[in-house]
Structures are given as structure tokens and as C-alpha cells.
Amino acid sequence: MSNPPSLPPEGYRIPSQNKWFRHGLFLVGMPVEIRQTITVKKPWFTWIFSSLLVLCSIAFWVDPDVWRPLVFHPASTGLTWWLGAFGYTFLHADPLHLAGNLYFLLIFGNNVECRFGRRRTMGLFFASSVTGAFLHGLANVHPLIGASGGVFGVVTFYALLFPHARILWLPFGWMVNAGMLLLGRKFVARGMSVKAFIILYFALQFLLLHQQIFLNGTVSALAHLGGGLAGVVIWWAWKKNWLP
Numbered sequence: 001m002s003n004p005p006s007l008p009p010e011g012y013r014i015p016s017q018n019k020w021f022r023h024g025l026f027l028v029g030m031p032v033e034i035r036q037t038i039t040v041k042k043p044w045f046t047w048i049f050s051s052l053l054v055l056c057s058i059a060f061w062v063d064p065d066v067w068r069p070l071v072f073h074p075a076s077t078g079l080t081w082w083l084g085a086f087g088y089t090f091l092h093a094d095p096l097h098l099a100g101n102l103y104f105l106l107i108f109g110n111n112v113e114c115r116f117g118r119r120r121t122m123g124l125f126f127a128s129s130v131t132g133a134f135l136h137g138l139a140n141v142h143p144l145i146g147a148s149g150g151v152f153g154v155v156t157f158y159a160l161l162f163p164h165a166r167i168l169w170l171p172f173g174w175m176v177n178a179g180m181l182l183l184g185r186k187f188v189a190r191g192m193s194v195k196a197f198i199i200l201y202f203a204l205q206f207l208l209l210h211q212q213i214f215l216n217g218t219v220s221a222l223a224h225l226g227g228g229l230a231g232v233v234i235w236w237a238w239k240k241n242w243l244p
Contacts, residue, residue: 001058001149023188027177030103031169034191043110045118049076049086050102050109050123053147057089067091072135084124084144086126091145093178101147108158109151115161120195120243121154124234128153128227135226139213156231159198166190167197171204 021031054081060067070087073080091099113121132149158165168191170177181188205224211217237243 026168026170026188027181029169029171029174029177031107031167031197033107033165034168034189035164038138041114043113043118044125045108046105046113046123049122050105052093053090053098053102053105060091061094072133072136074141074144083190085130088133088143089126089129089150092147093145097146101151104151104155105147108155110144110156112158113164116238117155118239124157124231125150127234128230131230132220132223132226134221135229136220138223142218142220144223146220146223149220149223150226152227153234154233154242155201156198156228157235159194160232160235162194163203165194167192167194169197169200171200179187184225 023145025032056067069080069083072084072088073119076084093218098197109125112124116124129147130149132152133144135150136144144235158195202225205221205228208217208219208221209225212219212221234243
């Protein structure tokens with residue numbers, strides 16, 4: 001089966017958002033597309049799935065006991081393991097946790113779905129989620145919730161799929177970002193290549209991995225890395241034309 005059709009020749013464009021809005025997102029640590037891909041069809045999976053994440057997370061906050069079977073427990077086995085490995089992605093600890101994952105999914109997932117297809121994007125997301133749960137369970141006994149494993153797979157796939165996109169982001173906190181807005185106008189205008197962005201983001205996960213394993217950190221870097229690994233493998237299989 002052939003690859004999906006290519007994007008139009010003008011496959012990248014400058015975002016239309018107000019620059020102060022973009023700068024505000026950068027200031028609080030969110031990645032912003034400086035040169036973004038053009039979407040040529042409606043990303044229905046991304047929109048519908050994002051809505052499901054909101055509804056399920058709110059229901060979880062209202063009555064955690066009802067939704068507890070969807071929490072991933074590394075020590076579980078059989079059907080319970082698989083239910084958690086798929087279900088944990090629908091639940092989030094708090095509104096901030098949910099908002100962060102939604103932002104990444106909506107910003108990057110719509111472009112991936114447009115190029116990769118609805119069904120394949122859904123497969124990419126859940127394969128990344130399950131791989132993230134598996135790696136999390138290898139070195140952690142704590143329960144796992146949140147869509148970030150699947151989201152990290154989508155973001156990694158985006159970086160490989162759209163190598164000419166440019167992202168405005170730095171991982172050093174709002175004080176450094178504020179200084180960059182004042183003094184680093186060239187960087188703020190151009191951002192960094194998406195390859196540099198994903199390399200920095202992976203490096204950050206290895207710092208978080210140290211906290212997770214040795215300092216009992218609450219963020220599962222292993223789930224993120226597992227999702228990213230799945231994104232790389234699926235991209236490679238797609239380039240080899242091995243996907244149905």
C-alpha cells in the first residue's frame with residue numbers, strides 16, 4: 001500500500017495567532033509552532049479523542065472509585081494489565097495535568113492526523129501508550145495515569161514527519177524565557193528546528209528518569225520514553241511501507 005498523499009508544495013506556513021499570545025505560551029513553557037504545517041482536512045480523531053480525555057478525567061475526579069479499573073498498575077496481569085495499559089491514558093491527576101497533554105495533542109496531533117490518516121494516528125497513539133505503560137512497569141511499582149505516553153509518541157512522530165517545522169521552546173523556566181523574549185529577538189522570531197526541539201525534549205526525559213528511579217519522582221519519564229520509542233518505530237515502519 002502506498003504512503004498517504006504529500007502535503008501541498010507550500011506545506012509550511014507562519015501561524016496566524018497574535019504574537020503576544022505565542023509569546024505568552026512560550027513564557028509559561030509551552031512549545032509554539034513558528035513555522036507550522038498546513039492541515040488539509042479535519043482532524044476528527046484528535047478533536048473527538050481530546051473531548052473524551054476531558055470528559056473521562058472530569059468523571060474520574062468526581063468519582064475515582066468507578067474509574068479505578070482504568071488505572072495502570074504495573075503488578076497487574078492478564079486482562080487487568082491490558083485494561084490499564086489502554087485505559088490509563090483517559091485519566092488525569094488534575095486540570096493542569098490534563099491541560100498540558102491536551103495542548104500537545106491538539107498542537108501536534110492535528111498535523112500528524114492530516115498526513116498520516118485517522119486510523120493510523122489512533123494506532124500510533126495507543127501503541128505509544130501501551131509501550132509507555134510497559135516501560136513504566138519495568139522499573140516502577142506506582143500506578144500510572146495520563147495521556148503523555150501516547151502524546152509523546154505523536155510528538156516524536158511529528159518531528160520525524162515534518163523535519164522543516166520550527167518550534168519556539170526552551171526547558172529552562174519562565175525567568176530564562178522572559179530574558180529571551182527581551183534579549184533574544186532573533187531566536188524568538190525563528191525558534192529552533194523541530195529536530196533540535198525533540199532532542200532537547202528527550203534529554204529532559206532522561207533528567208526526569210533519574211528523579212523517577214532514584215528520587216521517587218511523580219512524573220513517569222519511562223512512559224514518555226516508551227511512547228517516543230514507539231513513535232520512532234512506527235515512523236520507520238511507515239517509511240518502509242510496512243503499515244497497512
